[in-house]
Amino acid sequence: MTATTLDRSNLKEIVARRVARELRDGDFVNLGIGLPTLVPQFLPTDVRVTLQAEVGMVGAGPCPEVDAAPRYVVDAGGKPASIRIGGAFIDSVTSFTLIRGGHVDATVLGALQVDSEGNLANWIIPGKMVPGMGGAMDLVVGAKRVIVAMEHTQRGEPKILPRCTLPLTALGCVNLIVTEMGVIEVQPYGLLLTEINPDLEVADVVAATAAPLRISSSLTVML
């Protein structure tokens, strides 16, 4: 099976499941929109993380089945949300004191492009899509660990490049890239493939990656 024939139906689950293994019990974590929000459901029961929502929650919970506080407790998209018992509502100043001040253990977010130096582009496609950076620039600068969780390619085109061509979100901020094809560490010398999807060959991953890719001598199967 090659990259093009990889079963794409559970692609997001593959990524989210693997990212979940990066989190430790007690971690304070900020999850970006989309794929990253799937991560908590794959956490082992003995790993409890506290979720931050930059809108103003420490200990954010899931979307409520019955909305107890309509329009007063929302997520970053303005949709109904909830807070866990023992959580705290905070203002935006405190929210970014947490984020910029290095108090967030890990942030998981998507990317348009990542490159060999760990540069990240995920907020603008000039002339096409200008939504604004929201809290992303602060998150990737401030979080102790930045994990990019994304599909390896975009309509067959590599997103992992020697050098980002889109405007950057931040310089050298990415620590780890998790895709459906494998797990890639950002090292001082460049990118290192440490785990691979068992349905793929190394050549598949290399072919789908525009950046030079070292292969770990202890390459393992991605779980």
Added chain:
Amino acid sequence: MTATTLDRSNLKEIVARRVARELRDGDFVNLGIGLPTLVPQFLPTDVRVTLQAEVGMVGAGPCPEVDAAPRYVVDAGGKPASIRIGGAFIDSVTSFTLIRGGHVDATVLGALQVDSEGNLANWIIPGKMVPGMGGAMDLVVGAKRVIVAMEHTQRGEPKILPRCTLPLTALGCVNLIVTEMGVIEVQPYGLLLTEINPDLEVADVVAATAAPLRISSSLTVML
């Protein structure tokens, strides 16, 4: 009667009473230790001011007769204090957001020296007294109006000088000087005596003031 024969028994009251007339209904005011704390008792009943205590109160009240919250509500000297109904406890960050951010309408504080340019020295006598500046440097920079309330002289020596000789608290920060001898405005061109203690002659005030002193053409009696 001359300066040296002025009845000194009610000197502080003279100053506090006159300072009270500078405050307007609704003002948010920070009072320094000592003489300035006497000001509120001379406010007309239709003038209500909100007192700030930099330790962390908006709406500070008097020392309680019965201390309801021993050691949890204190003034800047660590003595039992109280908060008025409708007041707020704030942290030190907020306290100095209020002070430095121009939210305090007036601060009233003592001085070791004041000079023709409105420079103030009130925090250190090198080699003798080094208590630290506390919040004073922020207060005189941030408050909309800085009123010095003090005795005109120190053991007969002038405290109002052409140029401060002690280390400064801030440059050009003083707006008004109120002493037992009179009221002096700090103007761009220097000091202007606008009111005088009715028991004194202008010559008495000039003699007790080392800085050049203009006399207002509409000089009135200090009330």
Added chain:
Amino acid sequence: MSKLISVEDAVANISDGMSIMAGGFMGCGNAHNLVQAIIDAGLKDLTMISNDASMPGYGIAKLVEQRRVRKLITSHVGLNPQVAVQMNAGELEVELVPQGTLVERIRSGGAGLGGVLTPTGIGTLVADGKPVITVDGREYLLEKPLRADVALISGYRVDKNGNIWYRGDARNFNPVMATAADVVIVEADHLVELGDIPAEDVVTPGVFVDYIVTGGSL
């Protein structure tokens, strides 16, 4: 001297061309009645400072939809499609600011500081034209303080002194914006008596607030 006034009197503090800070995050924490009153008063050419442009038909999004906004200073406009339309047509100027930088610029304006030294934005478009200051070997952007003519605050419980308690995450930018405008107006969901908000639980002390209007609700 009561701070309690009508919504119409409150909005009379605003003129065409003024800068307005509006608390809220995707409309959660917008002062909805004040927004409507601004529209009803025919105010225009406003500079809006807010985390985002809300969502279609909700809160401050309406100011954009009704073409009352000349300039937006904000971190995110992706959920309000009208912004892109007007921006691409050259009718609306948008200054995008990272969210953490936006909140600190406002804080700086409210706290009498000279600006913000932040690592956020270094090496990106955000850094264009801004001074870079090196402190202990690390580079920081100098971002300038932000203040506004008027701040529109949404509070859940508000007493007559203007003390505010916020519900849920409707808090967001409201407390910091209440520190950084010449005129601060709070829209109260519930007007309460002095003392009903314990002194320890006041989030925005009333001394920051100039006017109170009632009838708020998200």
Added chain:
Amino acid sequence: MSKLISVEDAVANISDGMSIMAGGFMGCGNAHNLVQAIIDAGLKDLTMISNDASMPGYGIAKLVEQRRVRKLITSHVGLNPQVAVQMNAGELEVELVPQGTLVERIRSGGAGLGGVLTPTGIGTLVADGKPVITVDGREYLLEKPLRADVALISGYRVDKNGNIWYRGDARNFNPVMATAADVVIVEADHLVELGDIPAEDVVTPGVFVDYIVTGGSL
């Protein structure tokens, strides 16, 4: 993974020569048991960062009196006569910082900023040797961020997540110091259940707190 530990285990995080932030204002908001445990553990050569040096025999004043402090970074020492004695004898170094600058330097350290641009201290001894940055025609001192190895926090109600609610003005420097140290220890006057502090009324979110000790009281 419980944050709740004994006072002795908490103090085991501290070594001779470390820097310690202590919340409190003239002893109001000091973590008194932790201070005593530091003395009992024989710790010395400490750098203390605190608003003041408290008053004789009370709170952190005891650390000075017991000669455990090598350097004080503080805004006011006038109520603790031992400070002047040791300072004049060359035994204690004192760095005096304006109170508003002290709190902002700590905030800067906790919030990942590169320092503070403040008008306070311009033209005074405080400005000696510090960069002056001009923003929009006004001069500001660049004051550097402050962090510490350990912060000693005093909280009235603390839940098992470390969420803190402060009573009265014992709050003061505690919330900001809880953001700016590698190890943050809170001394709880009352340990409460999760949810006992409503989410809106939490002042210091528990994620800032590493360890909780009980038995606190001012």
